[in-house]
Amino acid sequence: MSFDIVLIRGNSASGKSTIAKSLQLSLPNTMLISQDEIRRNMLRESDRDGADTMCVIELLVATAKKMNRLVILDGIFRQDTYGDWLAELLEKYSGTAWYLNVSLATTKDRHAGRAQSKDFGDEDLDAWYRPNDTIDALNEYLVPETWTKDDTVSAILRTLSDVKQTENVGGFRPKAAVINKEES
Numbered sequence: 001m002s003f004d005i006v007l008i009r010g011n012s013a014s015g016k017s018t019i020a021k022s023l024q025l026s027l028p029n030t031m032l033i034s035q036d037e038i039r040r041n042m043l044r045e046s047d048r049d050g051a052d053t054m055c056v057i058e059l060l061v062a063t064a065k066k067m068n069r070l071v072i073l074d075g076i077f078r079q080d081t082y083g084d085w086l087a088e089l090l091e092k093y094s095g096t097a098w099y100l101n102v103s104l105a106t107t108k109d110r111h112a113g114r115a116q117s118k119d120f121g122d123e124d125l126d127a128w129y130r131p132n133d134t135i136d137a138l139n140e141y142l143v144p145e146t147w148t149k150d151d152t153v154s155a156i157l158r159t160l161s162d163v164k165q166t167e168n169v170g171g172f173r174p175k176a177a178v179i180n181k182e183e184s
Contacts, residue, residue: 004065004093006156007086008074009140010100012128013111015149019100020074022153027072027160031064033057035075050081061093070160071095079133087137096159097138098152102145104129 006023008016017034024032039045039053057073064071071093077086090097102110107129108122134140141159143152 002094003070003096003160005061005071005073005090005095006160007077007090007095007097007138007140008072008100009077009097009133009135010102010143011104011107011130011133012076012125013107013116014100014102015110015152016074016076016100018149019098019152019156020072022149023156024072026153026157027070029069030072031060031067031069032072032074033060033064035073035077039075047076047078048081050085054082054085058089061089065093076128078130079135083135083137086135090138096156097135097140098156099134099140099142100145100152101132101142104131106145 008020008023010016017036020032020034024030035053035057038056039047039050043052043056045052061071061073077083086097089095104125108125111122111125134142141155143155147155
């Protein structure tokens with residue numbers, strides 16, 4: 001069994017898109033699907049509902065599967081709105097989930113260096129921040145804020161490589177863990 005989806009979640013400005021783009025450059029035959037691109041730019045949908053966003057993402061994932069492409073799915077994907085749906089999606093299409101466990105202070109520091117910092121500021125980040133917004137059913141890997149982009153991408157690539165090496169031994173499902181840099 002190999003994974004169909006690599007899910008990268010976390011708060012706004014936690015580094016999800018940066019990691020997703022870097023991961024895509026490291027792997028062949030992928031499709032990067034960004035929740036922001038679909039929800040905000042394509043559909044102009046509120047994050048409170050998400051129904052149309054979910055529908056479009058499911059269509060794209062199904063298409064990627066037909067094309068034999070690995071989906072890299074990145075977004076905030078709030079637990080209260082998207083949790084049950086993501087659990088069903090990763091059950092239907094096997095996947096590994098990663099949650100960027102970043103403090104509000106680090107989020108603000110990272111946001112200050114982004115182009116989007118002109119579009120929204122610290123007050124918005126304060127309002128949007130959801131500490132520990134993990135989804136138990138996903139068995140998410142918890143990525144510490146001390147990790148760099150390269151640390152995180154390397155860990156994801158190792159997980160994907162380990163799965164390929166165990167394909168004939170039976171399925172593999174990551175267990176939720178706080179990952180220590182020394183273990184990687």
